[in-house]
Amino acid sequence: MTALEELFRVPHRTENPYIKDWKGNGGRVIGFTCSYVPEEIIHAAGLLPYRIEARGCRETDLADVYMHRFNCTYARCILQEGLSDRYDFLDGMCLLNGCEQIRRLYEIWDAEHKTDYMYMVTIPHSVYDEGLAWYRDEIFNFKEKLTSDFAVRCSKKDLQNSIQVYNETRRLIRELYELRKTKDVPISGSEALRIVLSAYVMPRETYNELLKLALHEVRSREGNSSYKARLLVGGSAVDGPELFELIEGMGGMIVADTLCCGSRQFDMTVSEDADPLDALTRAYYVKNPCPRMMNEYKSRLKYTIDAAQAASVDGVILQKIVFCDNHAVDGTMLADDLEAAGIPTMVMERDHMLTDTGRLRTRVEAFMERIAGR
């Protein structure tokens, strides 16, 4: 199996060979749920950060006991996987008050899953100096509790090393995104997404080595220009390739995104010169903001327009998981302003579990007809 094929696999959480190896060697795994949790802290403490996802979740019967139908299916699917014992490999869990549904997972998970180490990092809802100071204290407290509970070290040098490792990932993924900006696209959006998602479920050093090799393979591939339209996908968290596959199955080519697990996470660089905790805090706090950050709409709009123009897209699909208020409002606002800026945009509602694929295909097809050959 080549490195590229390996990264395309995105192993399921219960059959993840990297996790099995890690645990088999006495390693411990810390789950986290939001891109505002600095993974470097966990990594520097010698623990394996694992971004919680719910790929493959097909029902929410257990989660529905605790979370109502008005809660988004992303949160419910994560809970379902937890209650189905498919996260038993976790030694700890760090949540963040990213949105009101994910933050409430904390109490339910704590009560029902019994993960030994539970922690909540909180981040203010807007970007300003006092908020930065609060968030820094939060990250410091997280580090202290983590190292104390797991009896591990997380020195300044450890943090500096982790920042370098994670910056390397960001640089490599940005290279991958650059390759997708060409007319003859060497890798589909769903393949690229698989590569990106793999970063969250394996030791980062291993991932970086695989990605370096995979990039060579991507560069040597023949480009594809037989698509109907170049697309940017934004909106709610995407933790599996199915949605991208559905869109590309209709002739689209996803060449850019503004997702929290995608470009928004890798478009930043953490300073390697400053105090590592300060550098992490600043980088994560001021990065391209999630819609939960207030007074940042204009920067989100600019980020989206810049990304769309840089990748020469024909249109933007803003997908939102039902009952996600942050993306529901932001997506609708963005759609109006992107259209005004001459970028055709479709807002598409979906569940985390892609059940109504017929409706989604019809909507994508109609959008493609509108924008193809413009």
Next chain:
Amino acid sequence: MNNGKDRTVFNNWRVTVDLANFVLEQDGLTSLDDWGGKEVVREILPEHMRNVFDRVQPDLIDCILKDRNRRTASSFLNNVVKFVDYCEALMDDNRPVCYHYFPISVEILLAMGIAPICYEVVCGLDSALYIDGAEAGIDRIEAEGYPDHLCSTQKGTAGYLLMDMVPKPDFLVKSATPCDSSNKLYEWTSVRFDAPLIMLETPYYRNERGHRFAVGEVKRMIRELEKLTGAQLDEDRLRGFCEVGNETVDYILKIQELKRKKPCPDTGWHRPADTIFMTQIGTPFGKDYFRTLYETVKERVDAGVGIIPEDKKERRLAWGYTWEVYDLPFFDWLEQEHGATYSLDTLTYLSPEVGLVDTTNMETMIEGLAWRLLNMPMGRQTMGFSDVWIGDFVRIAKEYKIDAFVIGGHMACKHFWALNKLLTDKIKEEVGIPTLRFEMDMFDKRFTPPSELKRIMNEFFATV
């Protein structure tokens, strides 16, 4: 600053209150049917009241005409007009309009001569008064593509803003919790109307660190308001409003104490009304409303009477989350039909921990207002870990000798829907009382119509 136009909603409220006063002044009028029905009453009304009369909920008129409701209904409605007068006078004086979130105590805005319009009250009051509630506003914003799962209280007002029915904001003040829906619709308003949005972060922890941070947030809000208005916050003016606010809080806490009595001396429809006036703590009309309420409740306690018919056995309910506002007479019906009284809910429960604001100097007042920010209803329960919410209602259920725990879950409140099982489980475990949960939209009757509310309650009482 605001040009003072777009007062359609305010004007409707004013006419509605004129109408209420008119019917309350009619000797011997105890219900619309007494006078031959709505059509007959319409004919005797002054011309300018007829359009509004057609919109006002007939059951609400019947409700306020009952002897037990007249005094507080009159206070409620007339103080609404005083609030409108107050805001309009400021707007006429070219003072800025600030839309603020309901758990924010407004003394600082008042002291700076800013017209404080609570974003949520605009929609809430229309929902309470009119047959069609704030549906026009809700439908208007949804027509822009904003989905039905957003909170209707902001949607209604947002729609009214688009329809030029309420004054445009010069700026907005919002606390960051409890929900994404409200945050996002404030941000939408800010962007759409080019009005700066001041976000007050509410720390997740109720400890010294959290309080210190909140104090810093209030100070930051003051700095930003001073920058926006070009005026400085005056200590003496602030003290004056804080003193009025303290008196108001004192009345609220005393009323809460009196509600421990059996039978309950206070009627349930006051709770939505309380929320409206809790947004005006610091104003003389807010104080006047709660003083009237306190005096009314105290008189009942002193007379040893409750709010339910003497032949009814009392069933004491705590509403573990919200009330509904689109059918206020529903609470009157609960009391009369089922003997079901209403103690407290998340939107009006003011924890005694809130205390009073120390008015010694500017610093102590800011500290007190920051503490209040952390303890205002709903903000207190929802800004951090769920143990505060659960703890409050386990205590209430025990101390107020609650017989059943009712949760009318507002469909937009995702944080609540992810908590309700933990809350009801704890109530059952610690207090051992039955719980009822149902879905509704607090401000939009189309979601769970009044007839369905009654069916749910009838079934519940038949079962328990």
